[in-house]
Amino acid sequence: MTNTEALFTPARIGDLELSHRLVMAPLTRNRAAADGTATELMATHYAQRAGAGLLIAEGTTPNRVGQTYADIPGIYSDSHIAGWRRVTDAVRERGGRMFLQLQHGGRVGHPDNSGLVPVAPSPIALPETIHTASGPQDAVVPRQLTTADIADTVADFVTAAQNALAAGFEGVEIHSANGHLLHQFLSENTNRRTDRYGGSIENRIRFSVEVVTAVADAIGADRVGVRISPRGTFNGIQEGDTETIYEELVTALAGENLAYLHIVFADPKDALFQRIREIWPGVLMANPNLGWGVPLPEDGGRGAAADLVAAGADLVALGRSFISNPDLVERLRVNAPLNRLRDEPLMYVGGADGYTDYPTLAQIEAGERAA
Numbered sequence: 112m113t114n115t116e117a118l119f120t121p122a123r124i125g126d127l128e129l130s131h132r133l134v135m136a137p138l139t140r141n142r143a144a145a146d147g148t149a150t151e152l153m154a155t156h157y158a159q160r161a162g163a164g165l166l167i168a169e170g171t172t173p174n175r176v177g178q179t180y181a182d183i184p185g186i187y188s189d190s191h192i193a194g195w196r197r198v199t200d201a202v203r204e205r206g207g208r209m210f211l212q213l214q215h216g217g218r219v220g221h222p223d224n225s226g227l228v229p230v231a232p233s234p235i236a237l238p239e240t241i242h243t244a245s246g247p248q249d250a251v252v253p254r255q256l257t258t259a260d261i262a263d264t265v266a267d268f269v270t271a272a273q274n275a276l277a278a279g280f281e282g283v284e285i286h287s288a289n290g291h292l293l294h295q296f297l298s299e300n301t302n303r304r305t306d307r308y309g310g311s312i313e314n315r316i317r318f319s320v321e322v323v324t325a326v327a328d329a330i331g332a333d334r335v336g337v338r339i340s341p342r343g344t345f346n347g348i349q350e351g352d353t354e355t356i357y358e359e360l361v362t363a364l365a366g367e368n369l370a371y372l373h374i375v376f377a378d379p380k381d382a383l384f385q386r387i388r389e390i391w392p393g394v395l396m397a398n399p400n401l402g403w404g405v406p407l408p409e410d411g412g413r414g415a416a417a418d419l420v421a422a423g424a425d426l427v428a429l430g431r432s433f434i435s436n437p438d439l440v441e442r443l444r445v446n447a448p449l450n451r452l453r454d455e456p457l458m459y460v461g462g463a464d465g466y467t468d469y470p471t472l473a474q475i476e477a478g479e480r481a482a
């Protein structure tokens with residue numbers, strides 16, 4: 112069997128049987144209602160992509176202060192549960208399986224988006240602008256979380272995970288990547304605390320470990336994945352001690368029997384990727400580095416996915432290729448041509464344009480467009 116053929120063999124996450132190894136990565140698209148409720152349009156979008164072995168729904172905030180941008184979804188109210196239930200029903204009707212990514216933005220947020228001053232491990236502003244309804248604005252200095260706030264935030268993650276199951280998700284992915292709150296605790300340049308959540312590596316991994324273990328205790332470890340982005344610099348992150356901190360974090364989580372560990376921008380040739388594969392006893396999901404800010408490769412990541420499987424990944428997550436190809440898995444299976452991703456501005460604005468109007472191969476052949 113070739114490495115590409117291996118992509119299309121069955122896999123498991125906990126009790127879930129997946130018919131192949133391609134996962135839709137979490138993709139923020141700012142299509143929720145103003146109060147964070149998932150919309151019918153989102154149900155259509157995800158249902159179109161139900162052919163993914165697993166879909167990971169976009170970064171969704173576990174509480175109001177964790178909201179990053181305008182029109183991103185939440186999972187902390189009855190309306191949020193009902194909105195996401197419509198999405199998971201639509202996906203399940205098409206045979207799809209879905210986890211929800213729980214994303215607390217920490218300092219990646221703005222009072223104009225959430226109505227609240229963002230919170231973070233330390234009062235250090237994101238050195239970038241934040242997109243708001245009135246355009247990009249300088250980030251504000253976040254309020255430093257007290258230890259009592261940290262305990263409350265862990266509890267919010269637990270409630271959010273329980274809400275996600277009530278909304279019909281199979282499980283949740285805890286976002287400890289890409290410069291969001293959990294990553295801000297891991298990284299030296301965003302965590303200047305002198306209490307038990309800052310300083311040593313043991314202290315800086317504490318918040319991620321507490322969130323993950325509390326959520327696993329509440330909903331079952333086999334329903335909990337974790338996303339990490341070693342070496343990632345999104346949102347002003349400079350980790351400092353990448354090798355050691357991820358070795359410690361992964362070791363601390365290795366005994367938990369989690370659903371999976373998900374690595375962003377995984378490079379099969381990176382010694383750290385190989386080391387994590389050695390330490391991590393469970394399902395390893397890898398998101399290949401296809402280049403950022405550049406057009407995607409013609410094959411949409413098929414070759415990179417096969418290389419990661421050859422290097423020991425159990426599952427491969429793809430992002431942008433799923434945006435422009437609702438039937439991505441079928442196209443990769445038969446090596447069919449792919450739709451090209453249209454303009455980047457369409458990624459983070461409301462509406463069907465660039466969201467639900469990418470055609471499947473069958474629709475192109477029949478001369479139709481997507482709904």
Ligand SMILES: Cc1cc2nc3c(=O)[nH]c(=O)nc-3n(C[C@H](O)[C@H](O)[C@H](O)COP(=O)(O)O)c2cc1C
Pocket residue numbers: 136137138139140169170212214286288289338375376398399400401402412428429430431432458459
């Ligand atoms: C429009 C867009 C939105 C994204 N939103 C999220 C998100 O909500 N959570 C997250 O962990 N990563 C997010 N990412 C990162 C993707 O999950 C993925 O790691 C990245 O796009 C690289 O994979 P790709 O090359 O297959 O697109 C986003 C990326 C894009 C392009």
